[in-house]
Amino acid sequence: MINYNGNLLEASEVQLTTENRAFKYGDGIFETIRVLNGKVVFWEDHYFRLMASMRMLRMKIPMEFTLEFLENEIKKVASNYSESNLRARLTVFRKDGGLYTPKTNAVDYIIDVKPVTASVKKEYILDLYKDFYNYSGLLSTVKTTNRMLNTIAAVFADENDLDNCILLNERKGVSEVTNGNIFIVKGNTVKTPSLSEGCIKGIIRKKIIELLDKHPEYTIEETSISPFEIQKADEVFITNAIVGVQPVTKYRKKVFTTEISEKIQKSLLLVSATS
Template sequence: MINFNGYFIEDSKELFNANNRAFKYGDALFETIKVKKSKVLFLEDHYFRLMASMRMLRMEIPMSLTLEFFENEILKTVEENKLENARIRFSVFRKDGGLYTPLTNEISYLIEASKLNIAIKEIYTLDIYKDYYIYSGLLSTLKTTNKITNVLASIYAKENNLDNCVLLNEKKNVVEAINGNIFVIFKNKIKTPALTEGCVKGIMRKKIIELISENNEYSLEETSISPFELQKADEVFITNAIIGIQPVTNYKKSSFNTKITEELAIRLDNLV
């Protein structure tokens, strides 16, 4: 069952017509959220990121869309699907009508809940996707439904027996992986692409940065990273709200350790 504006509908039922703006213009945002033992993880972070993104896209935020409402609608959807642990996609899109200029800035929302399947792979291969680039602008930091570069990179990864790909920006610097932010470790220094490089402002990225900042053993740098630097790294890992931390073991001809990555994963588990 899916939750469409507070009403539960069979997921096989058709919902939208040809005027849907998410379909026609990608005029939509989404949050991917992890629910564990009927608890919404990092609830406030997801909520406030969504609110900030909606303001940036000039969507009208309903007075009813409070933090409590956000949490309750998610948990109601999880319960309706008879789940305890779930992967949630909370989508928000502008209501139908208009061409590029919308008829209204009012929004609809759609909540999908699926069984949570997490598998951290022991061998994880990575390479560069170079056919198309992500623009290093502020809009790229939002989780909009404009993800065609990620789709094409996923097809490339599948065709080349890769687990993931590194996406680059127009300056040919590292931005992120297909499905998460990327961190690179050099001894006791940990680097991640700055938001100005065009990476998504990930919730797990934020949590990892906080973990590292609280630890005097490591220094953190949000900066530009070249693809060549990946080959010289000691460790590389990918983060997102569902998997937490996924260690990378192979990139081109380079092989990586996972010692510090595994330590950070344990600390992250202690947060939830």
């Protein structure tokens, strides 16, 4: 089932026109959200990121777009599934019309839900994607529907028997991976690219930074990271809303341990269950 502007429809019944701005111009944003046992995980964080993104992109926020309203709209779709672990995608896009300049800043929304099939892998291989760069501006922190760089990097990974690729910014610093944020561990220091490096402002990224900030054994740094630092790291892990924490086991010829990554994943699961 699909929730299209509050109406529950079969996927085959949803009709988007050729004037749809998300299709024509990538003029849309989205949130990928985990729904676990009927609970929308970290919903408040997702909601406030969505509102901030809409303001940044000058979209008109409907009066009914409250925290409670959108949560209920997600649950309306999720309740049609018997599975306990679901992935919801909430996409907001400007209404049809206009060339590059939209006729209106009013929005439509679509919520689609699917059972989660992804899981943490025991072996996970990573490498650099260097054909194109991720611009290190503030707009890159927003989850827009224009994911061309991520798409072609994912195709590159598939063609080269990789599980994922690291995206670099125009300064050739580490930005993120194709489907999430990246963290590197060296000793008791955990580093992740700062938002000024062009990475998505990930919800799980935020939660892990909060967890490590409170942990007496570790220091967390949001900073610039060189690709050379990855080869010197003890551990590397990536994060997103669906898998949580995915340890990386190999980067080129370097093999990583996963002990700290697995501890962080367990801590994240506890936070997810109680948030």
